[in-house]
Amino acid sequence: MLLKTKLSVNPLIGLLAVMAVLVTNAPIAFADDALFTSVTDLSAPVADGAREPSLSTMIDGRVLMSWTEPQGQGFAVKVAIFDGSGWSKPQTVVERDDLFVNWADFPSAIALADGTLVAHWLQINGDASYQYDVRIARSDDEGKTWSKSFVPHDDRSQREHGFVTLLPTQSDDFMAIWLDGRNYDIYASQEIEENAMQLRARSITGNWEMSDDALIDARTCTCCQTSAVVADNGDIVAVYRDRSLEEIRDISIVRYTPQGWSAPTPVSPDGWHIEGCPVNGPAIDADDGQTVVAWFTAANDVPKVKVAFSSDDGVTFGKAFEIDNGAPxxxxxxxxxxxxxxxxxxxxxxAQGEVVLICAVDPKAGCEHPRVVAVSSVGRTVGFPRMALGEQGVFIAWTEPSQEATTHPEGGTTIRTILARTGEVK
Incomplete structure (x- = not known):
């Protein structure tokens, strides 16, 4: 079932009624116990072939979305801002025929405290499949024009550099965190400790002054997303999928303080032994003294989605909740x-296809009532659904199949965005 109809107020409730039989073993809630007080389907300002949306919150509560779509013989990275009444006219960050376009490693955009927009994208730097650089540019006029781009990593080798997190810090400063392949040769022995992707970062000011290209972890998983947040105490806290010499690939956490980056520690050891990268990174957020991390694991060949909470700015975490419905x-x-x-x-x-689920996870009770956001029965994936908390509520965006086939013989893609309100929206 392809969800192509424009939804009216509270469409999720009607969708849940249709979808209750599709997702088994989950206590799906209905209108008498709704997670959202209203849900509005927003018409995303994208062209056929649009994919890989990313969302972030601006200092004034507006929401910034970035995505990739076909343009001429290549691709363009675009941005738009939701101002309370609708999405703005899309603005082009970059348009090239050598952009690296990938369903899991995709561009992003953030707004700094002074209103400056910063975007990153990936640009091919060699002939092999995974040889590309990170590039970053800024805009002082909400995306209408963009500065000359720069590469945040010192390494210029024809290796993989990606899975970037851009994080606003203070004033017009931000932190860039990425996976860096300067020491990783996929054709060399994987038993050599130094032959691995690295986690690296550097802080960047509005004048493009950069700190050192800092090594945080010399051995990480190859292709999982990174995530970071500024905790209430001012520390930058980042999570990522680590990689031991024994090929245990669990989630680690690091923090940046005035003294520098801490050593990695596990969020909640799963003991997942896997020889290759699962392409499945963690996510972190913090507010009101509490930090939360969500992640995927398949330790002992049992797939699970887990969530853990911390009440001390991510220093320690409680026991992880398992919140999935059995086939995540x-x-x-x-x-x-x-x-x-x-x-x-x-x-x-x-059996009906990919389903996007959402749950309000309680720090004491876990996930009691998962709800269905969307379902796609077509072969193309919904990708990595993204969320952001704006002034109006919770924004959710994902890739879904389109009925047009101008960019793909087997059918196109588009981006779906919704705005959901809950009783806990700030």
Missing amino acids: SGRVDVIQQAKGSALVTWVEQT
């Missing part, structure tokens, strides 16, 4: 709400 693909995102619970999205597999 992961691809999580998370928003920590002001009153304690966290909204978590993830993807599950059903």
